[in-house]
Amino acid sequence: MIKTMEKRRTPLAKQAGSTKTGAPPARVSYVVGQLDRLLKRSLIDVLGEFGLTLPQFTALSVISASGAMTNAKLAERSFITPQSANEVVKTMEANGWVGRAGHPTHGRLIHLFLTDEGRRVLKECDSAIDMLEASMLDGVTEIPVDTLRKVLQRCVSNLRG
Template sequence: MAGVMRDLEDLVEPEALTGSVSYRLRLLQIAAYKSFEKTITGFGAAPRYYGMLKLVQANPGIHQMRLAEAIFLDRSSLVPIIEILSREGWLERRDAKSDRRVKRIFLTDEGQDKLARLEAEVARHEAVITDGFTPAELDRLRGDLARIDANLRGFLAAPNVEQSA
């Protein structure tokens, strides 16, 4: 039957996976993304870029390169996303006054209005995935995720080091 989760009791998950934080994070990210896309409709491409839109809202005029860094994207990957969201009326790019080669990103007035409506749907989805957690457990989870984020940002910012065999 389509859409029904099969019984996973018979699935053997090797210890290399059950003990791997990065594997579990990736698996949960995929599941969270699928459930998010399933429940939030009518906003075009924006739901998948909600975090990016909130960063632009909190940092009006953010430099396009800084935005790419903040969400772990290459500039070349960010440009088509900005183009899509611009066509849908969410964002606009403006030249920086000091350097026309620099692009600054802003939410449009329409984007601000639509983002307010999208936030209600995001809050509903967040309630689904955090159901049963106490406030203290959520604080701990957010803190642990922030530590992982800091570890990854530090690792990615460090110069490349040759791996010994």
Template structure:
């Protein structure tokens, strides 16, 4: 049976861990903001490009669902990205009501560059870390992320 002392130590340790995650989130968020701004992007626009880079061409509705934003929000993002020559919209080949969104060649080049920056940071952070330590970090983060998704679903 856990004593009150054991429980308070566990709470303190859990709170300290969450504080570290908040700090990590702030540092990574700030780095992401600066990184995408160097390319003339916002995080929202970069997220849209990243989705197309990883998942390929898709409809505006699918993009909205993938990014968990409204279709109107996606339209605004696409207007700006299309004006910058990074995405192209075209009629869907089989659904005349839908618009298909694709990366242009400059859009693919830009997102490949962003991926290269991400890969370089990953190597800097984790390249010399022992495999067991890296696996423990990944396992712990998977658990935390799954729990956060579960909490978020309950709250929504």
């Protein structure tokens, strides 16, 4: 995983979208988009080492954070269609990462929950992603990481309206 990330490192000028000395700085939206693409590719690589796809990891994380939920709620919170969520859940269920149980008071609702194996796989992936984030944030000393997180969360909030 670390070797994969090492290959992707490029000079700071290229990362910022500037190839000439004295060129204007890249737009924030460009740099954020570039980070999004690189981070997504890195996450796919890291999760692939554990046999997970990015949508599966997202679903496991959402269920872990929110507790048992319906397939429709999982789709909504994972930003995917209900049909896609259904496919993701089928694979996760076949791998033993999630189970299904009837809702305690509503007979028609089926809730998804993490199994012990799902929690184990998620914990392993979280550790690997912690390493990926540490690599991504290496050398970030100008501002505290918590400040960076708050600024990015504010940007998300502003665009959501």
